Amino acid sequence: MREITFSKALREALIEEMERDPNIILLGEDIGVYGGVFKVTDGLLDRFGPERVRETPISEAGFIGAAVGMAMTGKHPMAELMFMDFAWVAGDQIFNQAAKMRYMSGGRVKVPMVIRTQQGGGRGNAAQHSQSLETVFTHIPGLKVVVPSTPYDAKGLLKTAIRDENPVVFFEDKMMYNLEGPVPDEEYTIPFGVADIKRAGTDVTIVATSSMVHVALGAADLLSEVGISAEVIDPRTMYPLDTPSLVDSAKKTSRAIVVDEGYERYGVTAEIASVMADGAFYYLDAPVKRMGAMDVPVPFSPALEDLTVPTEASVADMAKTLCGKV
Amino acid sequence: MREITFSKALREALIEEMERDPNIILLGEDIGVYGGVFKVTDGLLDRFGPERVRETPISEAGFIGAAVGMAMTGKHPMAELMFMDFAWVAGDQIFNQAAKMRYMSGGRVKVPMVIRTQQGGGRGNAAQHSQSLETVFTHIPGLKVVVPSTPYDAKGLLKTAIRDENPVVFFEDKMMYNLEGPVPDEEYTIPFGVADIKRAGTDVTIVATSSMVHVALGAADLLSEVGISAEVIDPRTMYPLDTPSLVDSAKKTSRAIVVDEGYERYGVTAEIASVMADGAFYYLDAPVKRMGAMDVPVPFSPALEDLTVPTEASVADMAKTLCGKV
């Protein structure tokens, strides 16, 4: 199978879907002439014109609000939030409007829209440009939340997101755009709420999301060197969450770690750990462990930044402790 | 001891602290002439004048941002967010600015400010005026989060909040303002990070926050009728969280339920349940259970609203199940 980058996989999904459905409209800052600061929308302005690739002022509340209005009137807007951190200036339109509109209307309207955004550390962008805020989005009812970790998943899940009739938030990881991976030429989609076992194993379950999938896979390699067989499982969507698969894996291995790049405290690892601890209670040999980002705003210095997130070594160490191999 | 309302306890704390420290400045909508829509600041304009009780335009991002600037330059502002739901229009100033400023500056500045706000359902205010968003605030490093459940706690914790040198978010419950309770005449403060056992018990631990403390106490009454002794423990501050006390209680009773009015999914109950499940792993007879609000925007109809949050009966039922008494 051909290998393409994460970024190209996303662009293909956008192009194919925009060709299919003329109601899909992109909105965002610098997405046109420049093709987006991470180049995901490169070439789309030429292809689809300025009405469908609409460059906006620096008015996130304004254009996400406009996307809500477009979605309620028959369009399928896709708003690009250049950095997830900017969700905070558009919070009302995302969390009070897009997420709640259908329910408040008693099902009278629907709000089919996608917010594509980009998250995570690793680029020295410091505290206001490096957050992983999936917890906030998954906590609020009314939004679906997608966190792809491979080019294959990215393309298939983005297509599903675009075809969904609800507000979907799609999180890309800023360090992953150049990651290459196999993506078939043929059309495919990936359903929401289906976790993917990225590596099968028997001794310990590592649930990992987005960028942390690769960290977990690296950890699994390290673990195999010391005779520990780790299963790496990627929920792919945070909501809906494939609880049964996660619980089954924990039942099978009887030990589990949950790894995510968001702040650990009151973060998504807590939800996942607690549903696993509940569902697999009588099977667990040890408490479910959580590993997220340190409880600090992301520091700038390269001497500090990477220390705030889980690494292959730290995840492997945790697994060894759980398996009694230290 | 005299009994006063929750609202009066808060007002006393404000008055005493404002008398003590001229740098304390209140900011907010309708807090002056009207005394605040929940009347907490009643009379303060007359007492302290318009410079210290500053009525603002409907510009939450603007005046919370201004509070950040005041705090960085020597004042101790207290911004009132009329409903917590409005945090979403001021999110950037709360989460990207107030919370991160000190860390980003490498400790060069401090941001001593309080955001007082009001939360919860029960008044038919529907989806955009009934949220309990403590999860969002506790997830972001740099904020302290206070959730008092009694007039006594409200006064003592608000004084501590005001004397803290950091951004503190103080959540009042809209149904609790008229709740009466004992409050001493003498000056006192309550330290952050110290949970309070609201009722001691031996068979099951119920961790409950804010309004849910009263639900838990009611449940404990119901449980005592069937011979189950429930311990009700109130963390009082979500961050810092008194993990040792919670874990100790779970170790003692070997069964635990966490009850909170926020959305259950990816909510604070997950954090608390998972730290308890981890810390008391070898003592627990059953999985730690979580009870939060249903995973829906708060519905308006009185026929629906109350069904979305835990009740005395539902908490008692859960406890009975855990104790094998159903």
Added chain:
Amino acid sequence: MTLERDDLLQMFKTMLLIRHFEEQCVEFYKSGEIHGSLHPCIGQEATAVGACVALRRDDYMTCTYRGHGQALAKGLDPKQAMAELLGRKTGCNQGKGGSMHFTDPDIGLLGENAIVGAGVPIAVGAAMTAQLDKTDRVAITFFGDGAVNQGAFHEAMNMAAIWDLPIIFFCENNLYSEMTPIKDMVNVAQLADRAAAYGMQAVTVDGYDPIAVYEVTKAAVDRARGGEGPTFIEAMTYRLFGHMVGDAEPYRTKAEVEEWRKRDPITTFPKQLIDKFGFTKADIEAVTAEVEAELAEISRFALESPWPDVSKIAEDVFAA
């Protein structure tokens, strides 16, 4: 369309219906039938009706928690509206939204909104749809004076201006935002002065004169339909009731209220109909009787309507 004689009487009828409807709401609130917060538009009926008469049923609209009058004027079934206020299954939102969230896509109503300023960008999005689809629909967004200090308002105004969108920004300047006088919260003489910052056409109108409101709105709608872009309308109006039921009104004087009450459109407009347009007292009385009968039916319908199905509580979060 210019207003015909019949339109005028119909306008009065709608205004009166709104007034009686809201007075009934206040009663229901006091008797405990209506929960939550209730923000009557009593005194502001002329803006709602004057503006909505200039619109087509398929035009888009957003408004605020104070939008009952606008919703009814745009065509919302008053029975469904009242049932919604009572939290019943037959409400326009099945009881899930309530007073602050009336929504009805059949009449283009994309929601009242409980967040100040939030409906403004949403209406901008609807106008974008209309522009893209070349349907010649327009969008209107109603908001209060206090909303002009909210960031979302600003961002939305600018987007509409740069994209020449078919939208009318309709500001009901009732002098107060909750309990705060707007004059303390802006540094301009008229809120219409704000529009210049966006290069947008603007006009201030007497919001107690339904015909004047109709005329400026009609002109703005014509411009929008003709592709000439957005207009900001500031209508000077006044609520004869408090901000919400329960408001003790310490922030304004009785004399001020009385001054405005003299101009109450519900009493002055019928006089005008008689004096200037040749209607008779009997015409007015007939309309009044009709409204009273309708209202009795509305209340009965709402009171007798069933409660929402508890088993459906978790439905409608997502579309299938």
Added chain:
Amino acid sequence: MTLERDDLLQMFKTMLLIRHFEEQCVEFYKSGEIHGSLHPCIGQEATAVGACVALRRDDYMTCTYRGHGQALAKGLDPKQAMAELLGRKTGCNQGKGGSMHFTDPDIGLLGENAIVGAGVPIAVGAAMTAQLDKTDRVAITFFGDGAVNQGAFHEAMNMAAIWDLPIIFFCENNLYSEMTPIKDMVNVAQLADRAAAYGMQAVTVDGYDPIAVYEVTKAAVDRARGGEGPTFIEAMTYRLFGHMVGDAEPYRTKAEVEEWRKRDPITTFPKQLIDKFGFTKADIEAVTAEVEAELAEISRFALESPWPDVSKIAEDVFAA
């Protein structure tokens, strides 16, 4: 204060220091010494220096990720600045903030900011402190043309206007917000036109003329100190470098850049000093040599500085 001859030379020196400092940053970025995003103000030195000369050291200031020049002009130690960019312990923020977050309360710098528009209300708060304390300090907030479309800007402008705050809103209109021409994003001829919406005094100035910038800023500062309230300044300027290191600049022509480069203040201002103010070529050369020596020392200091203490990574989230 009016500008003395020595002030002029000092202004040039600061401008040159900023230019060389930033050119060095670009080098360090390319060689991998500087991580993250880097947004040089190359070409915009005249606004930074012209404005900051009109301020006192104890005046408050907020700026943006493009604020290195302003920070240096306000008095930030360039060694600490460079060390911060390299993520070192000796940086003004101990390496925790980086390029977009220089902060130094000793010179009133309340932070650059990585969120467009966010520094604007923060400066309003500082101006409130000054007004409350009657210290006669003023606040200045620097932001770009793109920021005028952000809600926080709007809310802050309004608050400053209604409360007559001692603050200067300094908009560097460099024609682009990232890769987007501002002319497509507003519907007014000059951004200064926005100020009328708030009843605020405004002026547009040539941002490539440091003396003109000084003069309008000085007038605004005097008004603010005198209790006469806020001023909005729009300085027309241009970045001679891209938005950030790595910007391929497809959105503007080489010819446009060359047109502005002809007026580059770093080359035109010294000419003006010689032609109009009687300085000699030797004066300029002496300053240039000084700056070069300083810069060598700055770079050496930064490169030799230690990394932050890993054990202190979790410190500074909260004050004790």
